[in-house]
Amino acid sequence: MKIRLDQVVKSFDTFRAVHGVSLEVASGELVALLGPSGSGKTTILRMIAGLEYADGGTISFGNQDATTIPVRERGVGFVFQHYALFPHMTVSENIAFGMKVSKVKRSKKAIADRVEELLSLVQLEGLADRFPNQISGGQRQRVALARALAVDPKVLLLDEPFGALDAAVRRDLRIWLRAIQEKLGITTLFVTHDQEEALDLADRVVILNGGKIVQEGTPEDVTRRPNSAFVTRFLGDTNRLQGHARGGQIFLGGANVAAPDIRDGQAEIYVRPADLEWTGEGEGVHATVTRVIDRPDNRRVLARLDNGEPVELDVAPETRLARGDQGYLKIRRANVFAG
Numbered sequence: 001m002k003i004r005l006d007q008v009v010k011s012f013d014t015f016r017a018v019h020g021v022s023l024e025v026a027s028g029e030l031v032a033l034l035g036p037s038g039s040g041k042t043t044i045l046r047m048i049a050g051l052e053y054a055d056g057g058t059i060s061f062g063n064q065d066a067t068t069i070p071v072r073e074r075g076v077g078f079v080f081q082h083y084a085l086f087p088h089m090t091v092s093e094n095i096a097f098g099m100k101v102s103k104v105k106r107s108k109k110a111i112a113d114r115v116e117e118l119l120s121l122v123q124l125e126g127l128a129d130r131f132p133n134q135i136s137g138g139q140r141q142r143v144a145l146a147r148a149l150a151v152d153p154k155v156l157l158l159d160e161p162f163g164a165l166d167a168a169v170r171r172d173l174r175i176w177l178r179a180i181q182e183k184l185g186i187t188t189l190f191v192t193h194d195q196e197e198a199l200d201l202a203d204r205v206v207i208l209n210g211g212k213i214v215q216e217g218t219p220e221d222v223t224r225r226p227n228s229a230f231v232t233r234f235l236g237d238t239n240r241l242q243g244h245a246r247g248g249q250i251f252l253g254g255a256n257v258a259a260p261d262i263r264d265g266q267a268e269i270y271v272r273p274a275d276l277e278w279t280g281e282g283e284g285v286h287a288t289v290t291r292v293i294d295r296p297d298n299r300r301v302l303a304r305l306d307n308g309e310p311v312e313l314d315v316a317p318e319t320r321l322a323r324g325d326q327g328y329l330k331i332r333r334a335n336v337f338a339g
């Protein structure tokens with residue numbers, strides 16, 4: 001089921017949290033809403049869920065206007081970071097809960113069969129009779145997902161569902177969630193402030209700042225072609241260097257970067273560590289190595305330009321470099337914005 005938001009607005013008293021947001025999630029698509037704290041992600045999700053009503057604009061599911069439909073009639077499943085399981089119910093009882101209170105009446109047998117099916121889907125068969133405090137945080141979020149899926153929602157809304165878990169568990173759950181989402185083909189909107197999570201998981205990423213969409217596209221689009229300094233910095237792992245633009249070129253130490261669309265004046269040059277190349281001599285920006293960090297598949301080199309600006313670059317693991325070495329940086333690719 002397709003979700004569509006058209007010029008949705010939401011204020012809390014005099015504070016406008018969402019400023020005319022329009023977006024579409026195609027049937028079966030997984031879209032991540034990504035943005036810093038306070039950018040309006042949760043508010044947008046809560047309006048789609050029906051936990052909050054929009055002040056203006058429309059929200060539709062398929063061809064139906066859902067803007068003012070009550071939450072229980074929307075056919076949405078949601079998992080929130082703090083939307084805890086019922087502590088006095090077992091895993092099975094938690095999963096069955098939505099079916100028991102639903103308007104659609106099901107026999108005991110039908111509920112038990114569905115619980116079995118969901119336990120197997122989320123790979124928790126052995127834990128049916130445990131209570132939430134007897135399972136791990138990652139397992140709890142899997143139960144929360146099974147509970148959300150129990151009533152066959154048309155749309156799945158996830159708000160930082162893995163936010164409280166450690167990095168390794170988060171990564172596993174990401175892969176696991178993606179597999180389930182694809183298997184069920186369920187239209188999914190996923191809120192996160194973690195750029196790596198959004199880029200790994202989503203078909204499309206919608207980036208918010210101050211209650212507005214600032215860019216949307218595939219993970220490749222937004223990482224390769226960020227449309228602003230904000231998006232570039234927010235996506236992270238990039239160097240920011242100061243340069244000077246003149247006649248479609250940026251001058252930076254001994255290097256020039258072509259930037260045909262930029263006006264003359266101060267410029268900010270963003271370069272990912274993987275897009276910088278180190279050469280012992282020749283052309284480029286002169287730099288001195290300050291530290292070398294060994295990582296599983298490359299070496300991260302921290303260096304300093306002659307003007308004192310720090311830069312980071314990735315080199316092949318066998319590259320011989322040590323603190324104090326001097327050389328030149330070549331810029332393979334950069335994103336340039338007026339400073």
Ligand code: ATP
Binds near residue numbers: 040043044
């Ligand atoms: P986070 O990543 O921190 O959860 P978010 O992007 O989800 O942030 P929202 O929770 O949607 O942001 O909040 C957007 C803005 O609206 C924030 O400035 C917040 O303080 C404000 N806000 C949200 N809910 C309410 C409310 N019930 N009453 C007043 N202000 C609110």
